Amino acid sequence: MKNLVILLIIFFSILSCTSKDDKKFYLGEVEFPVKPTPGVKEAMAAHVIPSQRQLAWQSLEMTAFIHFGINTFTDREWGNGDESPGLFNPDSLNAEQWVRVLSEAGMKMVIITAKHHDGFCLWPTKTTSHSVASSTWKDGKGDVIRELRDACDKYNMKFGVYLSPWDRNAGCYGVSPAYNKFYMEQLTELLTWYGKIDEVWFDGAGGEGRNGRSQEYDWQAYYDLVRMLQPDAVTAVMGEDVRWIGTETGCGRETEWSVTALAPGGTPESCAINKALDLTPSSEDLGSSALLQKAGDVYWYPAEADVSIRPGWFWHASEDSLVKDPDELFDIYLNSVGRNAVLLLNVPPDKRGLITDNDIKSLMGLRTRLDNLYKTDLLNGARPYGHGAMWAIDGDSTTSWNPGRQGVASFVPAIAATFNVAMLQEDISKGQRVERYLIEARSDQQWFTVATGTTIGYKRLLSFPAIKADEIRLTITSSRARPYISTFALYYTES
Numbered sequence: 001m002k003n004l005v006i007l008l009i010i011f012f013s014i015l016s017c018t019s020k021d022d023k024k025f026y027l028g029e030v031e032f033p034v035k036p037t038p039g040v041k042e043a044m045a046a047h048v049i050p051s052q053r054q055l056a057w058q059s060l061e062m063t064a065f066i067h068f069g070i071n072t073f074t075d076r077e078w079g080n081g082d083e084s085p086g087l088f089n090p091d092s093l094n095a096e097q098w099v100r101v102l103s104e105a106g107m108k109m110v111i112i113t114a115k116h117h118d119g120f121c122l123w124p125t126k127t128t129s130h131s132v133a134s135s136t137w138k139d140g141k142g143d144v145i146r147e148l149r150d151a152c153d154k155y156n157m158k159f160g161v162y163l164s165p166w167d168r169n170a171g172c173y174g175v176s177p178a179y180n181k182f183y184m185e186q187l188t189e190l191l192t193w194y195g196k197i198d199e200v201w202f203d204g205a206g207g208e209g210r211n212g213r214s215q216e217y218d219w220q221a222y223y224d225l226v227r228m229l230q231p232d233a234v235t236a237v238m239g240e241d242v243r244w245i246g247t248e249t250g251c252g253r254e255t256e257w258s259v260t261a262l263a264p265g266g267t268p269e270s271c272a273i274n275k276a277l278d279l280t281p282s283s284e285d286l287g288s289s290a291l292l293q294k295a296g297d298v299y300w301y302p303a304e305a306d307v308s309i310r311p312g313w314f315w316h317a318s319e320d321s322l323v324k325d326p327d328e329l330f331d332i333y334l335n336s337v338g339r340n341a342v343l344l345l346n347v348p349p350d351k352r353g354l355i356t357d358n359d360i361k362s363l364m365g366l367r368t369r370l371d372n373l374y375k376t377d378l379l380n381g382a383r384p385y386g387h388g389a390m391w392a393i394d395g396d397s398t399t400s401w402n403p404g405r406q407g408v409a410s411f412v413p414a415i416a417a418t419f420n421v422a423m424l425q426e427d428i429s430k431g432q433r434v435e436r437y438l439i440e441a442r443s444d445q446q447w448f449t450v451a452t453g454t455t456i457g458y459k460r461l462l463s464f465p466a467i468k469a470d471e472i473r474l475t476i477t478s479s480r481a482r483p484y485i486s487t488f489a490l491y492y493t494e495s
């Protein structure tokens with residue numbers, strides 16, 4: 001009897017632990033208690049969840065950057081701001097061609113450099129004459145942002161704007177309140193004239209303006225303006241919703257946490273936190289358990305991997321032969337989307353205002369490689385069985401595998417399959433939790449390790465030499481709380 005009572009106590013305490021486990025979530029961020037008991041920080045970090053706009057953004061997976069502007073005509077990467085607007089004259093500009101090509105390649109959003117560091121505006125702004133309105137293109141009646149917006153509507157493509165805070169043309173740059181007002185007027189035009197905006201990209205690059213003065217940006221006011229005018233738009237890089245991955249190679253970290261100790265944005269408060277922790281977006285470790293021990297807060301701050309299809313961000317005739325080939329783009333995909341990041345691939349139109357044939361060829365090659373990769377899930381949605389193989393029920397649909405913190409599940413592929421890529425996904429609407437896992441396969445009655453990994457997050461793709469197996473086993477060896485695995489799939493891809 002005594003034993004039975006003890007057993008019942010244990011049983012009910014396990015039950016209450018499990019149900020308590022997922023009751024409290026923290027939207028966007030959490031502040032740790034001052035004296036946390038061991039394990040509390042990990043558990044709290046595991047329950048930080050993304051906002052709706054961050055969740056929607058993450059599911060886009062592949063997005064495109066368009067660097068286009070005065071630099072396209074001067075063969076530069078960074079203009080000085082003293083270029084004549086008359087130089088801007090794309091004789092065959094066709095934004096529909098851009099969007100059609102990018103959409104066929106699989107991109108779900110296009111972000112354009114509405115203004116780069118040179119200050120030249122691609123829309124007829126009222127804030128300065130340094131814009132398309134003073135160019136020869138369409139006798140000054142053209143509006144690149146409008147044309148792109150309309151093309152995006154036609155192809156059901158999301159639309160974002162890059163507005164460089166650094167402006168080497170504006171006379172008021174460096175006169176801090178005046179330039180902040182000027183910049184916010186530009187932002188207001190972009191966020192009110194062109195319908196729905198899905199991402200606002202605040203570049204971190206900066207320097208002095210034409211008068212040799214530096215500018216203090218009022219980041220908080222910029223964020224508040226975006227929130228007010230476009231509540232669903234994510235703010236990126238120097239913004240609060242989306243983090244720069246820290247390189248321009250398109251390659252994420254092996255261990256990529258969306259819950260970071262890195263404080264989002266460029267406000268003085270965030271900068272002070274990051275300075276105290278000695279963190280920048282390029283730091284190798286942004287979210288390990290060891291780092292959590294030093295942090296006072298953590299944030300949902302997911303990574304965006306920006307990279308250009310060419311060596312430069314703008315189009316240069318000399319780089320027409322240096323476009324990345326489909327295999328390079330596919331590797332970038334594996335190392336960005338496949339490492340818990342959103343890919344932002346830059347494809348710069350040329351002087352005519354068109355994406356060149358070389359870039360199109362590479363993009364279509366990437367599409368073919370992706371179609372081949374995802375053609376057949378060799379697990380065919382097989383349900384796990386065995387110890388811990390429990391599916392979480394969300395509403396009345398079965399959504400994810402919720403195996404307990406150190407769960408093992410076995411899968412029998414529909415056919416004895418040869419595969420060389422594994423895909424794992426966590427249901428990040430419940431946070432990011434998994435810290436370590438192992439994939440094993442049984443072949444000729446022998447179990448052996450196929451791959452090991454650390455973080456999963458929204459998506460993790462692991463590639464390895466092709467193997468044939470009758471049975472597959474996934475073991476979560478460490479997790480900050482009960483993991484929610486929403487996908488486990490196996491693929492074969494020809495290299």
Ligand code: FUL
Nearest residue numbers: 077078203204205306313
């Ligand atoms: C950088 C800029 O300086 C580059 O010109 C480019 O726009 C890249 C995406 O961001 O900070």
